[in-house]
Amino acid sequence: xxxxxxxxxxxxxxxxxxxxxxxxxxxxxxxxxxxxxxxxxxxxxxxxxxxxxxxxxxxxxxxxxxxxxxxxxxxxxxxxxxxxxxxxxxxxxxxxxxxxxxxxxxxxxxxxxxxxxxxxxxxxxxxxxxxxxxxxxxxxxxxxxxxxxxxxxxxxxxxxxxxxxxxxxxxxxxxxxxxxxxxxxxxxxxxxxxxxxxxxxxxxxxxxxxxxxxxxxxxxxxxxxxxxxxxxxxxxxxxxxxxxxxxxxxxxxxxxxx
Amino acid sequence: xxxxxxxxxxxxxxxxxxxxxxxxxxxxxxxxxxxxxxxxxxxxxxxxxxxxxxxxxxxxxxxxxxxxxxxxxxxxxxxxxxxxxxxxxxxxxxxxxxxxxxxxxxxxxxxxxxxxxxxxxxxxxxxxxxxxxxxxxxxxxxxxxxxxxxxxxxxxxxxxxxxxxxxxxxxxxxxxxxxxxxxxxxxxxxxxxxxxxxxxxxxxxxxxxxxxxxxxxxxxxxxxxxxxxxxxxxxxxxxxxxxxxxxxxxxxxxxxxxxxxxxxxxx
Numbered sequence: 102x103x104x105x106x107x108x109x110x111x112x113x114x115x116x117x118x119x120x121x122x123x124x125x126x127x128x129x130x131x132x133x134x135x136x137x138x139x140x141x142x143x144x145x146x147x148x149x150x151x152x153x154x155x156x157x158x159x160x161x162x163x164x165x166x167x168x169x170x171x172x173x174x175x176x177x178x179x180x181x182x183x184x185x186x187x188x189x190x191x192x193x194x195x196x197x198x199x200x201x202x203x204x205x206x207x208x209x210x211x212x213x214x215x216x217x218x219x220x221x222x223x224x225x226x227x228x229x230x231x232x233x234x235x236x237x238x239x240x241x242x243x244x245x246x247x248x249x250x251x252x253x254x255x256x257x258x259x260x261x262x263x264x265x266x267x268x269x270x271x272x273x274x275x276x277x278x279x280x281x282x283x284x285x286x287x288x289x290x291x292x293x294x295x296x297x298x299x300x301x302x303x304x305x306x307x308x309x310x311x312x313x314x315x316x317x318x319x320x321x322x323x324x325x326x327x328x329x330x331x332x333x334x335x336x337x338x339x340x341x342x343x344x345x346x347x348x349x350x351x352x353x354x355x356x357x358x359x
Numbered sequence: 360x361x362x363x364x365x366x367x368x369x370x371x372x373x374x375x376x377x378x379x380x381x382x383x384x385x386x387x388x389x390x391x392x393x394x395x396x397x398x399x400x401x402x403x404x405x406x407x408x409x410x411x412x413x414x415x416x417x418x419x420x421x422x423x424x425x426x427x428x429x430x431x432x433x434x435x436x437x438x439x440x441x442x443x444x445x446x447x448x449x450x451x452x453x454x455x456x457x458x459x460x461x462x463x464x465x466x467x468x469x470x471x472x473x474x475x476x477x478x479x480x481x482x483x484x485x486x487x488x489x490x491x492x493x494x495x496x497x498x499x500x501x502x503x504x505x506x507x508x509x510x511x512x513x514x515x516x517x518x519x520x521x522x523x524x525x526x527x528x529x530x531x532x533x534x535x536x537x538x539x540x541x542x543x544x545x546x547x548x549x550x551x552x553x554x555x556x557x558x559x560x561x562x563x564x565x566x567x568x569x570x571x572x573x574x575x576x577x578x579x580x581x582x583x584x585x586x587x588x589x590x591x592x593x594x595x596x597x598x599x600x601x602x603x604x605x606x607x608x609x610x611x612x613x614x615x616x617x618x619x620x621x622x623x624x625x626x
Contacts, residue, residue, distance in 0.1 A: 139478070226461040229423050233455040234524070235447055235479030 125317050132239040133248055139241055146249035150211050150308070154257055157210060158203045162261035165198050166190055166268025174277050186277070187287035190269030192296055199261045200300045201348050204307030207254060208314075208340040215246055215315025216336035220322035220329035228320070243320070246312045254308025255301040262297065299355040306351060307344050314340035372435070374399045374532060374564045375420060380429030382415055389415045390426065391588030402558055402565040404579035404596070406572070406610060408619065412588045413568035414458075417534050420566075421453060422446050433532070451479065454530035454563075456554075458537040460521035462509035468520055469495070469505030475528040494523040497560075498553050515546040519553065526557050533558060535567040539574045551577040572611055575599075584610060586619065 173189045219242055222228050231238045266288060273279040314336045322332035373396040382390040389412045397403045407413050418424040420431055422438060431438050438449060454475075462471050472491035476482040482490075492502045498519040509517060518538065525533055538554060539547035551574050558565045558578075567578050575582060579596040584607050592604045599611055609617030 137481075222463075225459055226457045227463055229418070229421075230455070230457055230461040230463070230524075232423055233421060233450060233453055234475035234528075235450050236474070237443075237447065241478065 122317060126313060128239055129243045129247055132244045139245055142241060142245035143248055146245045147253050150249050151253035151256055154207055154210055157206050158257050158261050159264050161202050161206050162199060162265035163268040165202055166194055166265035167272045169193055170269040170272035186273060187284045188291045191266050191288045191292045194265035195262045195296045195300045199258050199265055200303035200307060203258045203261045204344045205341055208311045208337055208344060212311045212315040212336045212340045213333050216319040216333045217329055219316055219319025220332040223320060223322050224325055224328060243316045246316055247309060250308035250312030251305055255304040258300060258304035303348060303351050306347050310343045310347060311340045373397060374434060376432045378430040380419060380431060381427045382419060383427060389588055393590055395583060395590050397564055397566055400562055400564055402578055402580045403583060404575040405568045405583045405585055406570060406575050407585035408570060411585050413585055414536060417536060417568060452531045454525035455534040456521045456525045456538055458540060460517040462517055462520055464509050468507050468509060471520060472523045472527050480528060491527060494527045498523045515542050518550050522553055526561060529561055530563060532564045537569055539571045547574060554578055
């Protein structure tokens, strides 16, 4: 009986959490499309997510592209397929590694800071204060972050794609002695718009997920410093896992026909 | 819980009235049938120990928490079933000074004071700043303080900024949540006097929750005592020393012995 009760309790907790998150998402989305919006807040978040994440996302992409070129060279040279390196780098970075690694880095950087900031505002009653000043906290805090995440991550990933391909180019040309112009033409040869577009769609979803998890866990944090710490951890972990899950689902939707 | 409840009928139709309000968090009953009326322009102080439901009561009136049952009326309007948009409209009538001041730490002091004017009423920033500086003057803060950030202020100054923010858009009803907690006695008295002055200047209705009797005596027209989620006594401020209620007597005189047993486990 103890086992059944424990299973049932866990299941109920899961259902409650899912329902709470669902309601939170619907409320947040509805505030994203209904005026008034707060352009000042949206700008602030866009700069924070888009501009200040550039170094970390750029570095991640650069080294990812470089290591991809090295790895695929050592693999492909076994069956004389070195010529495919440029294509492999371009496809992997645009379809998978750019959005996923970029999303994970942003989850660590932005998801955590959102959860900590909103969580602190919650436990110091600043969110209640917003309400008493006739300002809806969803509109003022949550909606700008969701909109900024949704729009900025695709831009970040576009930059990351370019930097990642450039990383592969650097290793290909200066380490593996490819001809620069043939490397570039190889890169373009098999790259199709859908490769880049699917990556950008992923990025938009990941940006939304990161912001949503940061806001949700921060908004529902309880009980002082420890509660904020827990919220921050939960935001990063849940955002990272959801990124990986959604990555599989979106890949399935885009490329399932083959 | 058989303590007698003495009701003093308010002179005007009530600004705020609570009837049989219940609120529980899980198994813990916090509000257990609150009945309370606050008259127009009256300053009511609710006294009671920690964890007796004072803050929860205020948050239920504001709609930050939803009561499980009971009726809360503001100006005769039932508020427990309001929709979000009507709730926002209703909140225009309220100002609140939070216990920890709850200033927005990402904004400058003057932006904090002007927040309700800029975001809530969409006033141009320049005009809102003028009003903010005037309101800061009313609580004894110079315009140079406006350019600082809240973290650069002492506790007493933060409370003043919180007060200026609460009165900035001239609310009809102001709530004070433990306004003197954490302040030295002199600063506490300064805040008390500011509260009395601001409430009088605005002609506002005020509800203060506190466990500081000096503060209660200074601010209150009428006092209500909350215990175990109920209002067990209300009366005029001058009657507080001879309430005839053993619970109130114990609280007012701060005695460990009496009908109120602190839930402290014996070592």
